[in-house]
Amino acid sequence: MGIMKQDLDRIKEESGKNVSKNWIRVGYSTCGVAAGADVVYQVLSEDAKARGLAVEVKKCGCVGMCSAEPLVEVNVEGAPHVFYGKVTREVAHKIMDEHVCQKKLVENHIFEL
Amino acid sequence: MKQILIQDTNGNLRKELRDFLVSLTSQLRDRSLADTVQVVTVADIGIYQKGIVAKVLPEGFVYGNLEVKHIPEIIEKTIQKGEKVAALALDRKNKQMRIVLRNCGRINPECFEDYVACDGYQGLAKALEMGPEKVIEEMKKSGLRGRGGAGFPTWMKWNITRGVSGAVKYIICNGDEGDPGAYMDRSVLEGDPHSVIEGLMIGGLAIGASNGVFYIRAEYPLAIERIQKAINECYARGLLGKNILGSNFNFDVEIRLGAGAFVCGEETALIASVEGLRGYPRPRPPFPSVKGLWEKPTAINNVETLANVPYILFHGGESFGKIGVEGSTGTKVFALTGKVRNSGLVEVPMGITLREVVFDIGGGVFNNRAIKAIQTGGPSGGVIPEQFFDTGIGYESLQKLGSIMGSGGMIVLDENDCMVDISKFYLGFCVDESCGKCAPCRIGGTQMLAILKRISDGKGEDDDLKKLNEIASAMQKASLCGLGQTAPNPVLSTLKYFDAEYKAHVVDKKCPSGKCASLVTYSITKDKCTSCGMCARVCPAEAITGSRADKYTIDPAKCISCGQCFDVCKFAAVLRQ
Numbered sequence: 001m002g003i004m005k006q007d008l009d010r011i012k013e014e015s016g017k018n019v020s021k022n023w024i025r026v027g028y029s030t031c032g033v034a035a036g037a038d039v040v041y042q043v044l045s046e047d048a049k050a051r052g053l054a055v056e057v058k059k060c061g062c063v064g065m066c067s068a069e070p071l072v073e074v075n076v077e078g079a080p081h082v083f084y085g086k087v088t089r090e091v092a093h094k095i096m097d098e099h100v101c102q103k104k105l106v107e108n109h110i111f112e113l
Numbered sequence: 114m115k116q117i118l119i120q121d122t123n124g125n126l127r128k129e130l131r132d133f134l135v136s137l138t139s140q141l142r143d144r145s146l147a148d149t150v151q152v153v154t155v156a157d158i159g160i161y162q163k164g165i166v167a168k169v170l171p172e173g174f175v176y177g178n179l180e181v182k183h184i185p186e187i188i189e190k191t192i193q194k195g196e197k198v199a200a201l202a203l204d205r206k207n208k209q210m211r212i213v214l215r216n217c218g219r220i221n222p223e224c225f226e227d228y229v230a231c232d233g234y235q236g237l238a239k240a241l242e243m244g245p246e247k248v249i250e251e252m253k254k255s256g257l258r259g260r261g262g263a264g265f266p267t268w269m270k271w272n273i274t275r276g277v278s279g280a281v282k283y284i285i286c287n288g289d290e291g292d293p294g295a296y297m298d299r300s301v302l303e304g305d306p307h308s309v310i311e312g313l314m315i316g317g318l319a320i321g322a323s324n325g326v327f328y329i330r331a332e333y334p335l336a337i338e339r340i341q342k343a344i345n346e347c348y349a350r351g352l353l354g355k356n357i358l359g360s361n362f363n364f365d366v367e368i369r370l371g372a373g374a375f376v377c378g379e380e381t382a383l384i385a386s387v388e389g390l391r392g393y394p395r396p397r398p399p400f401p402s403v404k405g406l407w408e409k410p411t412a413i414n415n416v417e418t419l420a421n422v423p424y425i426l427f428h429g430g431e432s433f434g435k436i437g438v439e440g441s442t443g444t445k446v447f448a449l450t451g452k453v454r455n456s457g458l459v460e461v462p463m464g465i466t467l468r469e470v471v472f473d474i475g476g477g478v479f480n481n482r483a484i485k486a487i488q489t490g491g492p493s494g495g496v497i498p499e500q501f502f503d504t505g506i507g508y509e510s511l512q513k514l515g516s517i518m519g520s521g522g523m524i525v526l527d528e529n530d531c532m533v534d535i536s537k538f539y540l541g542f543c544v545d546e547s548c549g550k551c552a553p554c555r556i557g558g559t560q561m562l563a564i565l566k567r568i569s570d571g572k573g574e575d576d577d578l579k580k581l582n583e584i585a586s587a588m589q590k591a592s593l594c595g596l597g598q599t600a601p602n603p604v605l606s607t608l609k610y611f612d613a614e615y616k617a618h619v620v621d622k623k624c625p626s627g628k629c630a631s632l633v634t635y636s637i638t639k640d641k642c643t644s645c646g647m648c649a650r651v652c653p654a655e656a657i658t659g660s661r662a663d664k665y666t667i668d669p670a671k672c673i674s675c676g677q678c679f680d681v682c683k684f685a686a687v688l689r690q
């Protein structure tokens with residue numbers, strides 16, 4: 001028996017409960033990957049793991065700001081929710097260091113949509 | 114902790130910005146606020162040409178045209194009391210509206226649960242409850258028109274296909290996307306694959322088809338991968354196959370790859386390509402809705418069209434129909450590229466003006482050069498000069514200006530872009546992509562291109578413009594498919610608006626924007642040259658030599674007229690004639 005309407009409702013409801021408060025999304029469409037999103041994603045996930053941080057690093061599609069790719073959206077408690085653009089390996093480390101750990105925004109890479 | 118985000122939105126206020134930052138940090142320090150307020154310079158605050166702009170978080174107040182004298186008030190009111198300084202506040206409206214891109218960038222496209230969490234497949238559930246007639250009725254209320262270029266009402270296409278009797282029918286998602294500069298569909302397929310699958314299923318239900326086909330160009334490997342994964346996921350959960358969501362609706366989907374020929378986006382050529390034949394268009398009628406894939410009734414819809422469908426079913430056709438303007442409802446996604454500051458995808462409600470899209474969202478032209486026009490509709494469209502930028506976007510309004518909405522490419526052209534060159538580019542594209550089946554397109558396109566080349570080489574003849582018009586009109590009337598019928602549009606619209614520029618090429622043998630290499634010469638004025646040597650460094654042909662004492666000169670025999678020295682010289686010493 002396949003999935004039913006009730007199952008859809010249940011998945012929806014459960015995912016509402018399970019959203020983690022701390023997450024990072026990396027734009028992972030062709031525009032992002034071409035600009036280096038794969039490296040950024042790798043650095044962020046490895047950093048989060050190595051430091052044992054409770055932050056979930058996820059892949060997502062393109063939000064539309066292709067000229068600012070690789071684009072990283074950061075939502076952690078205690079600091080504003082922002083987008084960082086033109087993220088490099090170094091900037092990715094800084095995001096973990098300054099934004100996620102120290103709750104300070106990283107200079108010169110914020111893009112407001 | 115509070116944050117003050119700061120940016121120079123004019124791009125040329127280095128000193129002012131520095132002074133502002135120095136003063137702000139020292140005043141914060143004086144008031145012992147340095148540890149609780151972080152001052153951050155940002156890359157792009159989303160506002161343009163408003164001097165120094167600051168945004169204070171968490172309040173989110175945005176202030177523009179700031180000077181050092183404003184600092185005490187901002188600190189006293191906003192930082193210390195959380196109040197807004199009304200006199201400095203900019204009202205910042207988000208002019209974008211996300212329906213098609215509702216999930217793009219927000220969900221993990223490879224995660225079924227993520228999509229379901231954002232009301233995924235709820236539109237389908239509703240559609241199954243309503244039944245085909247009511248679905249079509251809902252689509253009619255929404256006013257949705259095809260986003261693939263022609264703008265045919267989607268409900269009507271579905272209704273016609275539904276009305277044709279036949280046990281086997283097909284619905285095809287057109288993911289060919291061949292317009293140069295356009296990549297909206299790719300982004301939707303990659304960023305929210307389930308929304309397109311859901312749209313295809315609802316369309317299948319409406320027309321009475323139990324087979325769906327994705328036609329995607331092979332140059333989109335990531336889109337193909339994500340659609341395939343999403344399809345597999347649906348099969349694994351029984352959301353594709355038999356008795357979907359416990360109903361008696363059965364639906365199967367497969368992917369067919371295109372080899373990247375522009376003409377294969379045309380529906381009859383697309384069908385031939387899916388059948389394994391050469392991608393040749395055929396005359397219509399019979400229309401695909403009567404005789405399509407494998408001679409069965411077939412509806413063909415664009416990716417963006419289909420991505421709208423689940424939203425319409427879930428939220429109701431009526432509410433969708435209220436977005437936009439009469440005759441053009443909903444939103445449109447544009448791939449904004451060219452000389453614009455923020456290139457990328459934008460989704461805006463229909464009816465918004467071109468100016469708002471280019472300036473308020475796109476941030477205007479980079480380098481603050483003068484804007485000349487925008488090109489919409491790709492090789493089937495035309496240019497719209499700046500004086501018409503206050504036009505609201507809609508199918509008919511853009512057509513009236515001699516262009517089309519098209520699939521959503523929007524390329525910004527500035528004063529350095531030559532209109533003869535632009536039309537040569539688009540026509541060259543169509544000549545390359547013409548399938549060659551019919552003479553008007555095959556021969557007409559080639560002849561028009563030859564004339565344009567001649568004009569840009571400075572060999573234009575007096576009656577060339579007349580000839581262009583004549584051949585164009587023959588192509589429009591006699592070509593078999595849309596490719597040939599619309600290929601002359603970029604030429605005609607540039608001729609219409611930039612006639613003087615063509616005449617400058619033909620009569621005076623000059624290219625006013627300096628693009629047509631055979632019509633410009635570069636030289637250096639000794640009086641202005643400071644011997645900085647920048648031009649010699651950038652010249653790819655090594656045509657520039659000189660020294661501190663002798664200043665720099667260009668060897669005309671070596672110069673290839675690329676114009677790089679002109680762009681790089683900070684002292685306006687390079688002359689273009």
Ligand SMILES: Cc1cc2nc3c(=O)[nH]c(=O)nc-3n(C[C@H](O)[C@H](O)[C@H](O)COP(=O)(O)O)c2cc1C
Nearest residue numbers: 259260261287290291378379380414415418595596
């Ligand atoms: C030369 C040519 C190329 C086309 N390319 C595309 C394309 O890449 N994607 C697309 O959706 N429609 C394309 N079309 C339009 C399709 O023929 C068809 O009208 C469209 O897919 C219908 O979908 P819609 O009603 O949802 O817009 C093209 C038409 C022509 C004449």
Ligand code: SF4
Nearest residue numbers: 549550551554594597
């Ligand atoms: S108009 Fe051009 S592309 Fe279309 S069938 Fe004729 S030759 Fe082929």
Ligand code: SF4
Nearest residue numbers: 642643645646648682
């Ligand atoms: S860049 Fe300009 S100023 Fe510098 S050497 Fe060349 S012409 Fe002279």
